[in-house]
Amino acid sequence: MIAPSILNADNMHLSRDIKAAIESGIDRFHIDIMDGYFVPNLSYGPELVKDFKRSFPLTEAEIHLMSNNLKITLPLFVEAGCDLLEFHYEATDNPSYWLKYLKDHNVRRGMAINPSTPVQKVRPFLKDLDQVLLMTVKPGFGGQKFEEKSVERLVELKNMIKAENLNLPIEVDGGIDRETLKISRDAGATIFVVGSYIFKNGSIEDQVMKLKKEDK
Numbered sequence: 001m002i003a004p005s006i007l008n009a010d011n012m013h014l015s016r017d018i019k020a021a022i023e024s025g026i027d028r029f030h031i032d033i034m035d036g037y038f039v040p041n042l043s044y045g046p047e048l049v050k051d052f053k054r055s056f057p058l059t060e061a062e063i064h065l066m067s068n069n070l071k072i073t074l075p076l077f078v079e080a081g082c083d084l085l086e087f088h089y090e091a092t093d094n095p096s097y098w099l100k101y102l103k104d105h106n107v108r109r110g111m112a113i114n115p116s117t118p119v120q121k122v123r124p125f126l127k128d129l130d131q132v133l134l135m136t137v138k139p140g141f142g143g144q145k146f147e148e149k150s151v152e153r154l155v156e157l158k159n160m161i162k163a164e165n166l167n168l169p170i171e172v173d174g175g176i177d178r179e180t181l182k183i184s185r186d187a188g189a190t191i192f193v194v195g196s197y198i199f200k201n202g203s204i205e206d207q208v209m210k211l212k213k214e215d216k
Ligand SMILES: O=C(CO)[C@@H](O)[C@H](O)COP(=O)(O)O
Pocket: 005, 007, 008, 030, 032, 064, 137, 138, 139, 140, 141, 142, 143, 144, 173, 174, 175, 176, 193, 194, 195, 196, 197
């Protein structure tokens, strides 16, 4: 599955560009929320998610919450109507509390891990997740280069999920293009977050089609 990240899309033409991706067969968007503390950047607030769901009710909104102020930020995005929310393992001392919170509010649960976090850290939470997001760049900005070491981390995560007898999708995010999609797919990822490659390279339709050819 391709989940376009709108972070590097043209904010003045967001609706037009989202429509173009939907018409190319996209049914989930990845919305990066940055709080200026967990990562040194700022992005969107909950109003964007509300507007997204009002304009595109049949399209999934996946929130990648880059914030360590979960008490304030996480409920805002749940109330805004997101379908799936991924918070960072590194952002809280009590991941189980937030996983239960999401479950109680009927929001699908994802946990994200930074490239510097050992993959084993998410093991205790796997059974309570709907997907794991393995960051393939340090979070905060679009347009970065896929970190090579992600390949062995993906294999380790895939084997860990298998050892737990779970069937949990792995998502990758950061520097994904046609080539790195293939590499991470072969290592075990099945959901691909793609920003610049889709929104900074001319025709959105063409870029989505090229990626879909590799995502089989
Ligand atoms: O979470 C992030 C960045 O923190 C990502 O979702 C990027 O926005 C993906 O952009 P590209 O690396 O594909 O340009």
